[in-house]
């Protein structure tokens with residue numbers, strides 16, 4: 001998202017809209033863009049620096065660490081803030097700042113049931129496996145008893 005400094009009036013500028021997902025190329029990490037970035041940002045220039053503040057929202061497809069199912073999660077950056085010195089160029093690219101804030105707000109261990117309305121299925125399988133294992137342990141004990 002490039003902003004031309006000439007376009008920013010002294011009282012500031014409000015920008016809201018959609019833009020191409022800035023965190024593409026992370027498919028190997030299990031992160032895939034699931035739609036455009038939505039931004040709602042105020043911009044201004046004061047004493048040789050550009051500031052921006054607002055919110056970002058980016059839907060991404062993640063892989064659940066528990067069931068390995070893919071699910072869509074919306075990264076919400078509620079306090080997007082930038083303050084950067086202006087050193088020459090007439091346009092500032094906010095994309096790297098947005099990318100960084102989105103990545104910081106990514107869940108480190110995504111669970112598909114973190115957002116309400118979805119049940120992580122393998123948890124049930126996991127419990128079932130644990131039960132089976134417990135039964136096996138008991139049968140091993142029983143065999144020991146028989147031998148004794």
Ligand SMILES: [Zn+2]
Pocket residue numbers: 064065066067068069111112113119120121122
């Ligand atoms: Zn899951």
